[in-house]
Amino acid sequence: MIDIWNVAILNPMLNGLIALSEMLGKNFGLAIIVLTVAVRIILIPLTYKQTQSTKAMQSLQPKLQELQKKYARNQQKLQQEMMALYKEAGVSPLGCMWPLLIQFPIWIALYQSIMQALAATPENLLLLSQHLYSWDMVGQAIPLNEMFLGLKLSQPDPTMILAILVGGTMWLQQKMVTPPATDPKQQQMTSMTTMMMPMMFAFFTLSFPSGLALYWVVSNIIGIGIQYFTGGGWGYFTFPSLRPQPQATTQPKIEQKGSQDGKKGQN
């Protein structure tokens, strides 16, 4: 299974990346950027489909909430009604995940290619030999020039700059696609989801080669761009100064609850 993966996916991408580096004047950092852009462009149809699927799911939220209220005490019936609603609307609850799942082998291969091509240790360099084609261009590129914009791509960034960039861009991307929740519990969960991934990746950046962090940053920036142009601007992300007034449908509930709590407190 590993052999099939290596021969069919990893090796072509790895050798392509190395050859690209040679073509770009032995600049591996630039090769990472170019390949990431190319892969993201190729995957635009899937990304678009995923965005549309997510939007469709979000448009069903008011109806879903109604159903949740209506069948709050009958989970079985709730599930049946929800499935019927999905069927009627022609969407699948996991529909937005399929494009993501299809993209994952490509991300894994890109990730592995960067890790292996950088060959941070002598052992890693030696293992690289098992994956390389006999192309002159590849042979002449090895070992890769690991310096890019002052970064040593095979080593973690000793400053916090890349970690902040990785975490920040990922957070922004998540904020653009995550609708504000109405229910406080749900809001907490959404907030956790939005924060968890950026924090995880920022943490990884501190110990992974900065070449990989470069790929994450570029990939996130492209993701933000795609989202901006296909999703209509900044989506659910609001700049602090541009924050709109609270919506009439959600705010009264919160105020009501707040005032009730206040009254309890006074009592």
Place this chain on the structure above:
Amino acid sequence: MKTANLVKILLTVSLVSAVFLAGCTDISGGGGCAGPSAQGWSGFVPYKQVLCFGSMEGRVIAVNPAARSDNKTFPVEGEWAYLIKIASPGAACGAMCGSSTSAANMGIYATPVTSGELVYAGTYSGKIYAINGDRGVVRWVYPREGYETVGGVVGNLATDGQSIFFGSSNGKLYALDALTGDFKWEFQTSDKIWTSPVVDSGVVYSGNYGGNIYALSAEDGKVIWEIKIPSAIASAITVSDGNLYFGTFDRYLHALDKASGQEKWKISGGNWFWAAPVIRDGVAYCACLDQKVYALEADTGREVWQFSAESPIVSTPALSGDNLYVASNNGKLYSLDIKKGTMINSASVGFTVYAPLYADGATVYVNARNHTVYAVDMAKGSIIWQFASNNLGN
């Protein structure tokens, strides 16, 4: 909605984990997701009755084959072990461990060299140690205490008896006084040096990862000649009969005139010639990662014979008597007839072998990747003794 959110969270976390696990599995070697850790692959150098080598735990160890054969408790009869501790594993760490001050160990790649009563070892943490070969105590360290390290030393050290020469990951070639460890000269090359320099008749030859080969005066480090080749040097350089022999990452084995750097011949293999060529009586024995050993006429590059092993050959072979001893990286050892290239006998240590072999008569010494040194009787094809370097304590 809650369920959908939960599913989304779980799916995302598991997918992220899958990405990282997938990234970690193929680059095995015990180093985690940032790549295999630097574990080293030092060979052996004889000193009086002991064999000295660098272990994967960062020790310089002297073992006495006779004492090991008698299964005596280590250390006896000239044996010793010196643990090299580093302040922080800087080469493998980033901001997360930048402030670490705890001692850690790191494997040794460079095969030690000896001169007089000193055994010299270079470390991946960027220091050179001169250790008394009789007692295992440090005579000197370079750079001196309190000074910054010079960058990881991966290639072997070389000595002409007066000086110690070594290349560093910082791209510099250094010469130190062999007795005192005092700095003599340094030469900045265009890229990092992970291969071994060699000194011959007052000239130091070294390649770097920028595809340059340098011939420098051993006395003062002045350039005698410098050439640029299409691909960087992958193996250590071997000097013999007026020529330099080495492999490059474009899968060629080169022979250059050592006086001028002009190419005499080159042949291509099926993969990198990672192991240093071994030369005797006008024949170059060259092991390749394409699983083959090529015996070539040293003057012309014409093939005399070739032998196919079971897996890629990383380890530099060893010559002894009429035999060439070869280890493939799956741990299988071969005894070959140097005239015909036919296999006389074989044995297996059962673990990966990257380190250069050392042969004394029909006994071959192997520093395997399972932290164990094996003495193998290649006449019988059996292991005589084994010594685990990872249970010596601190």
